[in-house]
Amino acid sequence: MSENAEIRYQGQSWEFPVVVGTENEKGIDIQKLRDRTGLVTLDNGYQNTGSTKSAITFIDGDKGILRYRGYPIEELAQKATFPETAYLLIYGELPTAEQLRIFRQRLTENSMIHEDMLHFLTGMPPSAHPMGILSSMVNALALFYPRFYVEDMDAATFDQMAVSLISKVRTIAAFSYKKSIGEPFVYPRADKTYCANFLNMMFDSHAKPYSEDPLFIEALNALLIVHADHEQNCSTSTVRLVGSSYANLYASICAGICALWGPLHGGANQKAMETLSMIQKNGWTAEQVIAKAKDKKDLFLLHGFGHRVYKSYDPRAKVLKNLVERVFSTKNIQDPLLNIALELEQLALKDEYFIERKLYPNVDFYSGILYRAMGIPEDMFTVMFAIGRMPGWIAHWKEMHDEGNLKIGRPRQIYTGPTVRSFVPKEERV
Ligand code: SDX
8 A cells, every 4th residue: 555745845735655564664755855855854863764675674762562574672692593594684574494404514614714814903903902803804804705896796705705704703703802802812613503503613722622512512602593683783884885886795894893882882892891891890879870860960870761753661671671580590590790790771661861761771781791701802702792783784785786776875964064175375364
């Protein structure tokens, strides 16, 4: 059912089609707005602007719903594996047993990085942030692996790029950790699953062999699944925008990693953990922290709280909070930072400021607690987010190129600078 929206301005009126999605979301199609009216729209932070139609992920922020290709995140986190979810996001359907076997085999076969890439890694300073390493190394993948321009890209080349990125991102991440602690790199193994391979590359060493921990493997699997996609968030929109210029997939993903690094986005998981540690170190009470978060004169932000789309509890935060409780009780882990987080949440959810602004815990509030329990260091938390988000970024890049009528992303603006004026020689400038 197509409806129209009417815009009236200075005595004229125009009708524009309204696009209705499969979940009954509605958007005014303004592609002809400027041609017909001379007007553009202005929308700081794109809070009301849809950049595309997409069939990958659906979010209902008011009801706290998140589905990948129609499957609820709660079910996938409990019943699927991360490779299965990656396949679903990229190709649109859950893989058959045979498709999954082949996909997993290709992930295993593509887990190594070119030995010459290690020169980049070893040349970086020991204190290099793992997100800076990851973005540099992912961009370098385009130098070592099939060089292609998007116009020449066929399905087989795309498939190769996709498994290469999803698999190698683990290896790069684990190698950056080993480098930071001065230990030799542990290479991926063909006999380990996706998550088990990553944890082994991170924590195995000759001095202290790492034995697989099924509960941590299960927890990591769920963590990566809940991070795998989130429709048109900042980093995914970045991947699409860079990809719209026909930049190659590695360059587009590198840009997405850089966008994710920001503390208002994926960097929030590291900041949230740093906040909890600061609260513990300074002996602040939860009341003092909530007061700081509400104080406009105080630059303090309660990272891990609030969301552009979720105006109710982030369903991913619910999954992770339950997972924390299960892992901690099974392993009898005591972590004072978890108690601080639970107390903060309890207070915030009863506080008028948070209620009025619909600020709830988001995916970044509890994820760090789990990573920390696994022994993953804080500066690797956003790298973990990137490992999870990789299939989502790839899926959106593919969807954009598959659509066919790809337009380079080029927003308009309203100019507010000086009107025309003539050049003044420096001698005459005051
Ligand atoms: C992710 O978009 C996605 O989908 C992202 C993501 C994904 O999976 O890709 O979900 C991942 O990035 C989650 C968000 C992680 N970031 C943080 O946890 C950082 C802390 N949160 C805030 O910076 C903020 O809530 C954002 C950035 C998440 C959302 O910002 P918006 O939508 O632009 O909202 P806003 O900043 O305009 O806030 C509205 C009001 C403001 O107060 P008023 O001016 O109305 O008085 O809420 C306040 C804000 O000051 N507010 C907070 C707050 N978050 C918002 N106040 C205190 N602490 C906070 N955390």
